[in-house]
Structure formats: C-alpha cells, structure tokens
Amino acid sequence: MKFSKRSNNAVSSKGKQSWHYLKAAQSRRSSIFTLSSFFRRFKGYLKYGFAIVSIFCLTYFFKNFVFQVTPSADIENVSQLTYLKKVLFQTDGVLDESWLSRVAPLNRKMKLMEINIFEIKARIESYDQIIQAKVSREFPDTLKINLKESKPIFKLNTKVNETSSVLKLVSLTGDVYEGEGYSIEYIKSLPYLIPYQHPNKKYLPIKGLEVVTPLLDLIDNSNLKDRIPIIAVSLKSFSADPDFPGQIIEFKSSKIPRILFSAYHDFYVQIDRLNHILSYLNGLGNPDIERIDLSLKGSAAVQLKNGKIDLF
C-alpha cells in the first residue's frame, strides 16, 4: 500500500534549550531498576553465557564419551604434572621396602611418567631370589611393585676356594641363590643339600628336586620328623635320570647317619618300612645305627654301628 509523502515540519529542537540537553535523565545513577530492564540488559550476555556452557558441555561429552578409547593423551598430561607420592610394594616372600630402596631407589622428586618401570623390573629380576617382578603405574601418583620370590628348601655350601665357602640357598626348582631377608633360625632349619656331581665335575644344574620334595614332605608330615631330624640330603647317587639304575636319595640325620631311599620306588612303602624298623629297634633299646637302606627291592637293610646287618 502506497504511503504518500508527509511533511515533517514538526522537527525536534536542537538548540541550546532543547530536551536533548536534559543530561540528568541520561545518568546511570538515576536509572529505574525493573526486572524487565534487568533481563533485557543481560539477555545479550545470556546468549554468550549459553554458548560458553554449551561448548563446555560438548567438550565434556566428547572427552568422556566419544574419545574415551584413546586416553593416552590424558595420561601424558596428568603424569607430566604429577610427582610420585606412593610405592605399593607386595611380595609373597621375605623381601621388604628397605631391600627395594637399595635395588631401585625411588623418591618423591620423580615424576610418575619419567620413571622407567622396565629398568626397575630388570634390576629387581636380576636378583636370583626373584622369580618374577611386576612394576606398574597407578595414576595419578602411585607406583605398584609385585614380587614373586623363590622359596628355599635346602641350603648349599659352595666352595669359593680351598679354605672358604659361601652358604647359598636352593629353591624348589633347583635354582641356587644367595638368599636375602631370611632369619638365621629359618636358614638353620633348612637341611643341607649335597648335590649330584655331573660328569663335568659341576653340580649345576641341580635336577630331580621335584622327586625329592615329596619325600621330604612325607617325612616332615609324619612322626619321623622328631625321631630322625634331617640335617642333610645327599643326591650324590641321584642323577634324576629314571633310565639310570640305582638312583638313591640319601638322608642324613643326627641320629642315623645314612638313610637310603630308592628314588623311583614307592615312598609310602619305604616310609612304612622305616617306621617299622625304628619301632623294632626301639624295642631293642635303640642301638646305634650306621645305615638304613630302604632302596632294596622287597626288603630293607639295617647296619648297626657294631657292624651287624639285619634285613627287614
């Protein structure tokens, strides 16, 4: 619809005494506060506020739900800021934190991600007593070390030279190591091992302990433990080769110098015979025994110190 031109002769006054110069009305101090004016004033800012909050929400969403599968960047960022505060040390053996601090010195000035866990693992596992070491980071500030130690079943006197020797320990798997962290009483309670000498005159590797151990357990768990306290086990005649004839495990007790077991005969039968022999000898007033040979097929021989030999 056409709107015909109209004259605007009523023009606003621009002179000195014009209403445009009423400055008092323009001052902020005299402004009238109403809720509508407040919301109108900040409506524009609310728009920006909403945009910022939305960005934060989207960032949070993407960070936590979309890119969750690749958290390496986060770990890196966190670790760069975090110092080591705690070392969680666990072992199934006897070693403690003081041993760890000697082997792998750790302190609170180290940043978690700067610690070389592979180096620490290697250093720990360089000790023969350690079967396996697990070193891992627990964010944000903890290092976790888990050890699996060898359990000694024998002690072994190894000659360094003609005059001196070193006491070492022998584990179930036949590993020989310088044990650390064991009490003197514990080491004293372990029987000595006299290993088999290989044709090359060397005693390593020690084989057949998986055969010896069940026999040792049988004696420990029976009433024989007190009657014939074992001080040494000799494997001189036990090469751990089942094809070899005459494989004998020899026990040395403080009361009976030699007790010979056949390595590949039934241990229960042999233990029964030993019990029977000891009971019989007890009835004879416990004469001094030189040797009990349980390795014979179908019988056992007992040699007294006076040279008399009986068969059972």
Place this chain on the structure above:
Amino acid sequence: MAYSKVVGAIEIGTSKIAILVGEISSNNTLNIIGHYSVQSKGVKKGIIVDLHSVGEIVHHAIVQAENEAGTKIEEVYLAQTGQHLSGVFNVGTANVVASNGVVCQADVDKAKEDAKRPQLPEGRSFINHIRNPYSLDGVKVENPIHMEGKRLQVGYWTIHGDNKILQDSLRLINSIPLDVEDMIVASIACGNVLLQEGEKKVGALVIDIGGGTTDFALYRDGFVVYTGIIPVGGDHISNDLSIGLRTNVSTADGLKLREGLAIDAKKDTKATVWLIGNQSIGDREIPLISIHKIVESRIKEIFELVREELESAQLWNTDAIGTGVILTGGSSRIECIDHLATKVFELKASIGMHTWDISEELNLPELSTVLGLLSFALGVNEEKKKKNPKNVIGNLLRNFFPASSNQVKTIS
C-alpha cells in the same frame, strides 16, 4: 546487504501504554513487526506521578513488544502529552542582504535563527519547533530562495515542556536501556498519520481524546499553527458515569463505549439498559437516556474547552478549517461523537482514518499516536538519508523511481 533500522513508538498515556515496533528498510519502507498495549498505572492527566510503577509496566511492555517483533528496538520515538506542555508562536525576521534583493540561503537561516531566539524560563526545554510559511514583504511563499524581496519573515510554533516531567519520561526509556531519538507532541503525531497534505493545506482540527487528556492541533495552510492540551479525557466521562450510576469505573467505561450515545439523537426516552451491579446494589435497570446525557454533557464540555482555547488564541475561523474536525483517540469510538463535534464546532467532523494497509487489530483510534510516531520516524529517516547520501547510486535510483519511497509494505 539491505540496511534496516528497528524503531519503537511509545505512548505513555493515562489509561494505556502503547508500543509499536517498526522496521524501516533501506528503501524507506516500513513494516510494523511488533505491538503491545497494556493498561497504564501511575500516570495522571498525562503526567507520570509514580515513576516506578510506570517503569515496571513500560519496561515489561517494551520487552513484550520486542519479543513479538523478534528483535531489539534500536531507537525510540516518544509521544508527549500533559498540561506541562505549552506553545508559543515566534516570528523571525531577516532583511535581504543581497543588493539585487534576491533571497539566498543565508537570509532564510537568519530568519529561522531569529524565530528560535527567544529564551525559555528556567526549568523548561524546547520539544518541537514547527515551521510555518515564509512571508516575503508580507506575501506568503513556500520557498523564498531566489525570489526578490526586502524583508523575509518566518513563523515557528514552538512547544516546550517542564524539564522534570520530560526527564521522568526520558529516564524511563533510558533505564531499559534505550535511546530516545525524538519526542513528538501526541496531537502532531496523530495529525501526521490521519491527515493528507491536501487536508492540512485547507485546514484541519485534529482532536485526540485520550484517557486523561485531550490533545488537539490546528492546521492551516499545511502547517501546525496551534497545539493544546485539555486536562479532561475519556476517564472523566467514565468517572462521571460511575458516580451518576453508582457503579465501578470499569463497568462505567464499558457502558460508555457500548451505550454512550454522545448526542441525544435517539429520542426513545423509555429505552433502558441492565446494569450488572455488585452485592450491595444488585442488578438494576437504568434508563438509557441518563447515560446519554452524562456522556454528551462531558464530551460537549471537552469540545467547548477546545473551541474556547482556539478562540482565545484568536485562531478560530471556520472558513480556514476546510477539512473540518478529525477525531481520534480511544474515546472517539463513542457512537455519534462526530455529530456532537459538528454541533459544537459548527464544522464537518469525522473519525480519523488513515490510509495505511494494516491489520484490524492495529487499525484502532487509540493507536493513532503511535502510528503517527512511526510515520514521523519514517520521515526523519528519509531526511537523514538525504543529508548523508552515502549510497549515491541508490539515492539516484530513488529519485528516478519516487514511488518506491515511503511505503508501508506489510503490516502485521
């Protein structure tokens, strides 16, 4: 990219606050994109008496209108009314300086400056300067430049108001915060939208009967020669009805518009109307003629006050008001009010109708003032563009195709 400006037209009246939001585009077309009207509070006879209450309503109304428009208002055109407004006619004179007696721009400027020179008393400010025709050696001319003469005169109808009252209304708008681009007296705003140029030239009297005041403007030879404000409006009619009929004002207001025959044209003295009263009075039947008499006497009084004021200003000449009386404002909806105006003024009277193509909800006499403010904003915008012609090619094209300017394109 097309330039557009969003302007707000605000009228803070005694009975209502009306806001229109208009968008003026780069080719000077106007779209009305938002409207909000609400009952007023804290305004008495056009003057703010409780700034905070009015502030709450005005600010709320602005926000509502902006919400409807879907955009923020950039500048405001504010209507002014109230008895604090006064007008004075000043004449400026300049002797033509050129030896050949040809009037130049400097002579015109000097005459204009002389007309605006009179000082106002302390505490008052000019609102509008309305130029009247030039007079060259006593002969009225439209544009004296390049004409020969000795003495150039120009008259200005100057409207001024009380600083404190003006500051209150400015403070209201500035607090939201918005800038008031211009203030226009309500009666001039109405005339701007209701009268065509030809009607102004032959003379017209525009009367805006508002809630608390009646504003009027007298046009002669195309110019406003007088404006006035009578502190009586539609609310006084409602008030008299409520006292006379012993009912509340809102019921009386409804009766005024529904049954209020302004002139006792229908002589059916037995006609009655049922008044739904309150618990103490109860429903009762009222003779219609008593309502008519109250309404008629009040409106007659308003018209007589207008006429008396024009007579005392020595401007009352029925021969110079060829268009007659144009009535507008909320109370102009009273039936037969134009007949009463004809009777009082002895002139042809009609209800103001503008030629804008707008929706029915906006085509109301009580919105004439704000529509006039928007029309004024459109004119101001065009004048600004002429003074600051940044888009030379665009202006050139507009000169070739003048039909594209000043268009109301779509109005909601």
